Amino acid sequence: MNDQIQDIAYRLNTRSGVVIDARPAVPGDEAALETFFDKVSDEDRRFRFLTAHRHVGHEQLKPMVEVDHFRSETFLAFDDANKELVATGMLACDNDLDTAEVAISVRADYKGKGVAWAVLGLLAEEAKKRGVREVISIEDRDNHEAIALERERGFVPRACEGDAHLVILAKTLR
Template identity: 50%
Template sequence: MIALETRYGFRFDIRLATHSDEPALADFFAEVTEEDRRFRFLSAVRQVSPSQLHAMTDFDHHRHESFVAFAPESGAIIAAATLAVDPEGKTGEVAISILPDHKGKGIGWTLLDHVAQEARAWGVTRLQSIESRDNRAAISLEREMGFSARAIEGDPALVLLERAF
């Protein structure tokens, strides 16, 4: 477990997600807004399936890891982040979700920074995020962190944000 602090002074703990976290992750995603689930999975998702939860918690430390963030006082999951790396180990993709009542505390910024550090440690040279154009908060945060944005050919609803290390 790693203790992190946001630029706003909010403290939370983070660790790798495990299969035993699947029920808590199901509860977490049930509390995430419908719009945020759509942003996270890039489609309308009413409920995250058991196979999706299993995939999130099935990590290998080289190509895929998911992190869960906890409120220290309650131990409840308040955010989740996933890093998936291509077979060559050079390009990683990140996805982050945060509970609505924990937005605006700097958790997204801090999680993205943590995942970026993890990616660099693996030898990743480029970190990407695919966002809905409607997800202005994520796009703004990623641009603030040095990501550049470009259109995804053939899909006007999505944008690719990318940062080279």
């Protein structure tokens, strides 16, 4: 995967000391993302896509790599030490740039190392640069880790109308 790192845009330091290099995804990253999602736990894949997927394929990956790099962006995060893809974060803004949804996935063996914390910070900063007013994350109520992390980052929970099993966490940026 070393040849997948190109044009690193950000260097992120995690709370545990792992250094992450992040860059926007491009269509040629689809195969790397497919392999990456095979290393994400079954539960985390379910939380990420809000449905069970044993394997994430083209239909789920296409919107992650075919982005406009402004209203929608997917960042790939690589461990600087071994150059392996360890996380991905997606930012999807509405047309008015009023609200942006974020979604993060972290490889199972990198959970608990502060990678999601760092990627969430990057997504919030990118939304702010675009002039977004509010960043939201839609979480399964059982995803206690993500909810706690987002609350630590200043996100406030609110009900998700029409689905009592989901919760929206929101952070005002401006």
